[in-house]
Amino acid sequence: MNPTGYREVPEHGAGLVCSWTAALPAGAEPFVQRVVPDGCVDMIWSAGGIHVAGPDTGPMPAAVRPGAEIVAVRFGPGAAPPVLGVPADALRDGRGPLRDLWGGAADALADAVAGAGSLEERRAALVAGVRARAAVAGPVDPLVPVVVAGLAGGSVREVADAVGLGERQLRRRSLAAFGYGPKTLQRVLRFQRALGLARSGVALADVASAAGYADQAHLSNEVKALAGVPVRALL
Incomplete structure (x- = not known):
């Protein structure tokens, strides 16, 4: 426990x-x-x-x-x-x-x-x-699942094009739905994917590649920026 x-x-x-x-x-x-x-x-x-x-x-x-x-x-x-x-x-x-x-x-x-x-x-x-x-509440913005899925493998511009919105419109909708602009949301979701892989025992070099970071140094910098500690401190 x-x-x-x-x-x-x-x-x-x-x-x-x-x-x-x-x-x-x-x-x-x-x-x-x-x-x-x-x-x-x-x-x-x-x-x-x-x-x-x-x-x-x-x-x-x-x-x-x-x-x-x-x-x-x-x-x-x-x-x-x-x-x-x-x-x-x-x-x-x-x-x-x-x-x-x-x-x-x-x-x-x-x-x-x-x-x-x-x-x-x-x-x-x-x-x-x-x-x-x-x-009895209203519906979730229908863009939510589309944006989450799109940002897992594409750029903000690609997601905006896929949903038929300009990047400014996408940012406004994202702020209201997620609390973040799409770029920040993408960073957070990527960080969580990396953290899940690392906690499952995947080597950090492989985590970086699988989660979409340029390299292990990029992973380390992003984790420190978002979590305030090195990734190993979160395992």
Whole structure:
């Protein structure tokens, strides 16, 4: 078990990629987790209520206090704005109360989560509340999956041409959906692909090639820029 007892549960629908829980025993030392950019937005419940995190452009420290219990859901890139009711660039590099976005509905959801019994029941209550909200929210921008797929192997100009938009229009749509312009989104998604490969045991020279970096030095520089530490510190 890691220091925070972190556990992820895959999710489908409502724009979610997973839900997660974390707990730190009362007698443990305080723990600070380095959160790195992934293009996602998290909605996080703790005893202090529910807050919204991300999308990030650089590393963010997340302190976990002894005795803390946390449950959260994670929206995939581009999926959060319809549910939260604001464009993603309004949330970029931010941490703020859900109440600022949902008003009293955020308090009601926080109370429902707090009133559940176990940590697992609280996780389920948060997921259920988010799914209910997503069911009456507007649709995700249809460009989201096209842009994510296109940037995995093409340039920003190629993606703009493929979707029939100018680069400025694509940037505006990307900022609203992802919180990033397409170039930054491409860097973040490439970084996450590289991190996944490295954590699976692939040699870093091969990671660089497979993830689309010019070479291992390019990989190292990008990881340091986005995560603030060398890639080996993230493994």
